[in-house]
Amino acid sequence: MTQAPLPPNPDPVLNRAITPELVRRHGLLPEEFELIKTRLGREPSLTELGIFSVMWSEHCSYKNSRPLLKGFPTEKTGPTGSYGRVLVKAGEENAGIIDVGDGWAVAFKIESHNHPSAIEPFEGAATGVGGIIRDIFTMGARPVLVTNSLRFGDLESPVTRRLFRGVVAGIAHYGNCVGVPTVGGDVYFDRSYEGNPLVNALCLGTLRHDQIRRGKATGVGNPVFYVGAATGRDGLGGAAFASKELSGESAADRPAVQKGDPFMEKLLIEACLEMMDVPGLVVGIQDMGAAGLTCSTCETASRGGAGIEIELDRVPQRETGMNSYEIMLSESQERMLVIVQKGREREIEAIFEKWDLHAANIGVVTDTGRMVVSQGGLVVADIPAASLTDEAPLYRRESRVPAGLAASQAWTPGAAGLADAGPEAIRSALPRLLGHPTIASKRWIYRQYDHMVQHGTVVGPGSDAAVVRLRLGGAEKFIAISNDGNGRYCRLNPHRGAQIAMVECLRNLACTGAVPLAMTDNLNFGNPYKPESFYQLSECVRGLADTCRFFDVPVVGGNVSLYNESPEGAIDPTPTVAVVGLIEDESHITRQHAPGPGLRLVLLGGAPDELGGSQFLGIVHGLVTGDAPRVDLQAEKSLGEFLRSQIRLGRIGAAHDLSEGGLLVSVAEMLFAEGSTLGARLDLGRFRALRADALLFGESQGRAIIAIRPSDEAAVLAGAGQAGVPAAPIGDVDGGGELTVSLPDFSTAWPVAELRLAWETSIENAMKRPGLE
Amino acid sequence: MQISVIQFPGSNCDQDAYHLFATGLRAPTKYVWHKEKSLGDADLVVVPGGFSYGDYLRCGAIARFSPVMGAVRDFAARGGLVLGICNGFQILCEAGLLPGALIRNACLEFRCVTCELAVQDSTPAFNRAALGNSIRLPIAHGEGNYRIDEAGLARLVGNRQILVRYASNPNGSLDAIAGVRNEQGNVFGLMPHPDRAFERFHPSRDGIAFARSVLAARFPELVRGGARQSA
8 A cells, every 4th residue: 555755854864765775774675675665655764764774673673583482482381389480471571570479570681782892892781781670670670680691702812801891890880880789690701702792681670460560552642751861862773783793894883882871770760660659650661772762662552552652852852953863763771661641640750850850741652553753743754563563574594504513513532532631631721720711710700790789699699690688578588590601512512502501500500409480591693694603593592492391491581682793703602591590498598619628529410521612622622622511401300309309408518510611620619618728539539431531621411519418428329319310429528728639540639729829810810911991 | 766868869778778777776767868858856867878879970979969968967966876888988078077088999990899897996885895806898889998188097096086997908098997987976987888797698797786886876775785796
């Protein structure tokens, strides 16, 4: 159907013909432009083209990933007890919500800010934190913790150090000021992220079931309010920008990176939560994140099956002469869209006056299903809301197994003629592994984060999982959260690598004493138009979905970040996963540090026997090859259940999972409690048939070490036998300050203080080297 | 007893301070909004941590002009007890209720760690006998580097106005000063957080004893039974 064209835009700059070149510069394909014309029944105006380009970008539309994401389970299939029910499903709203019992719930989600952080690390990372916090309080939840998953290149590179310093400072700046503790996260350093760091930020909030708010515009005639900071020209087209590969020209995109104001965000949190607490006042609410005013208006309208009309002259602006294109695409931070019950405008205005914030009535909910935008009395955009959201194009891209993958997976140390490590090699390998930034203490990072504000942090950063006490009305609940995602495994075997990201989180939670509730993930991949990248994406999604289904842990939401490429090529495929769990009783909270001498160390899950993809291979032999470690989901499940059962019985003094670096790294880390002078004596003589390097440094999955009283050993081993979990006593914790390992043919030992020094000071020392400031 | 915790825009440890007193000490505690011109009845006014007004311009520099600060000044002048924690300490220094100033940490980074603090013999209630030689409290600040001129330092030392010193100086503070009181002994301020040291899972529970020693200037019976006992 042909429609009449729109009247000329008040700003003559916008009255230009849409050329193929303009279409291309908006990141739209020629066929997508044809689709736009069909949906509109006419040529779009430039403002409309801008609106389509941001809404149909990968960041907003998930056009290349949505068909894959449908494979994720979003609900529990098994029975739920007094907690664990999904109250709001992934995809329905800004974040999913899970019941934690007694009428309370948690909302959480992870989101990326990779590309902005590559260009402007401080502001990019800061606004990443701000954005995810808004996603959570827009649901009606009070933000109570943030974590992050970060990936950087080699710390030897001054460019990496500049990015790393800036990202950490940006996260600290925003999180510390806004008053939400940064309680944990995970960080890897690997060349594949050179020039394209990953910055994924997660926020979790708490709310009562009756406080859940939706991003829906309903009720014809209800006013549409704009609250928070004024709109400027910053972050213009950030969402479209986030869907382009980075190139040398990207630095010229600097205005596309937003500037954050955590103080404004803090006020916005308090004002919005106060407003949402007034019964019946708020009909719908959504934050203005990527694609700002555009995304929030068309998404709320589309979800509510309604239309929205807004007048740009009423939008608070901090610059003069902004045209409709700029206002609609601005990604100025700390802004929200609120649909208010008609007739109660004065109530919301009073609340925002109290907090000295803007609250402008900019429009109205209609029944037309259209997003209509006017400026200076003239319509500048008139688009069916659903055409921007649910009806955005979807693609199933071509997929191809990367060349060399099969050969690399067939690699074994024996066939490759890699000699096993002797006493000297083992002696020198352990401090090198502990000192590698990926494994080393992350204290340099987290001492810059306020991880204690809100006074609920029970187990802070630097542990398998963080534990936070939630004060919910008169009740207390303890939740645990773990982040993980090993891109190297995913490169070597995308399906397994993704499974490992998930099972490691689950293992971390089990070691802490937590029962998993739900997961959120951030899919960081290369250009989906490259068949190898799309293969990695689809295999990783399949691995995550399989694992979620097996454990009946639903996905509550997440984010997709594609086009993570620099001139050197794509990053290692990196799904970052976070799983949130509930600890049923405070006494179950278990830490990774051995509490004192005299405890017996028991290895659960059998001895490591693989080297593929290990940090040992990379750090000591300079090899990134082999297959990712094998995954046995049933064995992981048995291990997790066994750990929790022994924790409930009060038998576990400390528990730590085996991951990057393997067995010796895990044992050493158990001895690194602040101020501790513990040592340990390990006798691994029984594992005679294995390669020493694979046994000590291999990263086989499904394993954990527990520290127990020797008097409990018989009971623990019997319990393990019944649970089908291999368990072997491997030594004792003592007060001798030395780590001794006896193998069938030789023994070796390290002063724990020497190991601790390597582990504790590595990142700090690297950051003392001159960088590019 | 009535404890009043001031809320500025950007205060983010207001709940922490509230619960130190309401939960840790089981004392009647309420919030006071920064636009209030009167404090009502209060025995102790707590200026909590956070980033009041975003700490733009300079930490505490804007908050001191808030309407409620006039009331706090009058209250302190009448001998009322005032405790500033972290940003609250910065605000009290900016307001002239405590001597000295706080500048950026010498390391130029934010620091969130738990610190060993050497308790100083300062008042009949705030001393080593009441608190022990040392206490452990977390810090979380980017601008906690305490500065004062030579004469001012001499006065602090001579009047026993220093409350706690860092055992290992995390921010470059002059003379490792972590907290001070005014000459009259009714206004207290420190960078470390007693409001993060009162729950069973906190790094210590020394915040309770600390708070009691402050309150004891007005309620001496609080320390008579031993301030280190928990509520």
